[in-house]
Amino acid sequence: ALLARNGTPTTLWGRDPEALAEMQAAHRNVRYLPDLELPPALRFQADLAAAVQQADIVLIVVPSHAFAALLDRIAPMLPPHCAVSWATKGFEPGTGRFLHELVAERLPGRPVAVVTGPSFAREVVAGLPTAVTVHGSDHAFAQQLADLLHAPDFRAYTGSDMLGAELGGAMKNVLAVATGVADGMELGLNARAGLITRGMYEMLQLGIALGARPETLMGLSGLGDLVLTCTGDLSRNRRLGLALGRGVPLDDAVREIGQVIESVVTADEVGRLAEQHGLDLPIAFGVRAVLHGDVTPEQALRTLMAREQKPEYASDLFPPK
Numbered sequence: 133a134l135l136a137r138n139g140t141p142t143t144l145w146g147r148d149p150e151a152l153a154e155m156q157a158a159h160r161n162v163r164y165l166p167d168l169e170l171p172p173a174l175r176f177q178a179d180l181a182a183a184v185q186q187a188d189i190v191l192i193v194v195p196s197h198a199f200a201a202l203l204d205r206i207a208p209m210l211p212p213h214c215a216v217s218w219a220t221k222g223f224e225p226g227t228g229r230f231l232h233e234l235v236a237e238r239l240p241g242r243p244v245a246v247v248t249g250p251s252f253a254r255e256v257v258a259g260l261p262t263a264v265t266v267h268g269s270d271h272a273f274a275q276q277l278a279d280l281l282h283a284p285d286f287r288a289y290t291g292s293d294m295l296g297a298e299l300g301g302a303m304k305n306v307l308a309v310a311t312g313v314a315d316g317m318e319l320g321l322n323a324r325a326g327l328i329t330r331g332m333y334e335m336l337q338l339g340i341a342l343g344a345r346p347e348t349l350m351g352l353s354g355l356g357d358l359v360l361t362c363t364g365d366l367s368r369n370r371r372l373g374l375a376l377g378r379g380v381p382l383d384d385a386v387r388e389i390g391q392v393i394e395s396v397v398t399a400d401e402v403g404r405l406a407e408q409h410g411l412d413l414p415i416a417f418g419v420r421a422v423l424h425g426d427v428t429p430e431q432a433l434r435t436l437m438a439r440e441q442k443p444e445y446a447s448d449l450f451p452p453k
């Protein structure tokens with residue numbers, strides 16, 4: 133919607149031809165955002181090959197569990213010059229591999245970029261002020277994509293740290309479940325702020341261990357999206373936490389939300405990456421345990437609060453200059 137509004141010829145593909153026909157007829161996303169108009173210039177195409185064969189850039193926004201399979205489908209269809217970008221937040225399920233690694237492996241040699249940051253889809257379509265960041269393999273493509281997205285109501289920044297940008301966008305979903313649980317249990321505003329801040333520290337620990345730049349994690353893709361998702365009730369991940377904190381069983385909460393909740397998969401992958409690097413991330417591990425049904429939210433809280441007292445941060449994370 134944003135690209136089309138900015139005057140870029142834009143074609144939307146989706147897996148459900150009926151939903152696309154409905155969208156074309158109503159110029160609304162009837163299933164997910166029925167009350168918001170889509171720009172008249174936005175085109176719809178149910179045939180994936182037809183959608184991508186003429187494209188200069190593709191922007192992939194399927195859920196992370198469907199990402200690799202979609203790359204495999206489009207690989208033989210893409211024109212040689214076509215650049216690849218994505219706004220999906222997560223990892224390859226079961227391996228913890230980053231999406232930029234999957235793209236490099238399956239679509240080698242193309243300019244690539246990730247679009248990420250605090251951006252509830254509803255607010256973007258509604259034209260409310262939003263700021264995101266575009267981190268790319270080469271500056272020229274990141275800049276080109278940011279220019280296409282940038283608008284009077286939409287700021288697109290650029291960067292070159294795809295790993296850091298992707299880590300923040302994925303990990304904030306897990307941390308949003310924790311703050312949602314705390315709010316669902318009515319633990320108060322101090323608890324919420326404490327969880328966001330200690331969650332940010334967990335993101336920094338994992339990000340730095342993996343090679344992310346701290347300033348990326350402290351920027352829109354990390355801290356920015358963490359604050360949005362931990363505090364904004366439009367977040368599906370936060371809403372999952374709220375439901376769990378109120379005692380709703382996981383399956384019922386997932387069914388009720390009825391949209392992708394990336395943390396359900398991402399919590400395992402964050403845990404896997406942390407363990408590979410010998411990191412203890414108590415909030416992320418607690419969310420994973422709650423999502424697996426290994427502990428109740430009350431038990432997870434007790435475990436967090438009973439941890440040993442210690443310095444606020446490890447001095448080797450930020451060594452003195």
Ligand SMILES: NC(=O)C1=CN([C@@H]2O[C@H](COP(=O)(O)OP(=O)(O)OC[C@H]3O[C@@H](n4cnc5c(N)ncnc54)[C@H](OP(=O)(O)O)[C@@H]3O)[C@@H](O)[C@H]2O)C=CC1
Pocket residue numbers: 146147148163164193194195196198202219220221222251252253254390391392394
């Ligand atoms: N919503 C938001 O505000 C933001 C979302 N994101 C990220 O975007 C990604 C998608 O989220 P979002 O669109 O909100 O999720 P939704 O649940 O709202 O929609 C998911 C979409 O992906 C489609 N889909 C599901 N599985 C497949 C598949 N195997 N192949 C092709 N299409 C598929 C669904 O089709 P169907 O309708 O037929 O089920 C649906 O159109 C996530 O990684 C999310 O973190 C990033 C920034 C903001």
Ligand SMILES: O=C(CO)COP(=O)(O)O
Pocket residue numbers: 221249250251252253305308357360361366367368369370392393394
């Ligand atoms: O990533 C998002 C906003 O930036 C959307 O968050 P949820 O997936 O939790 O709804």
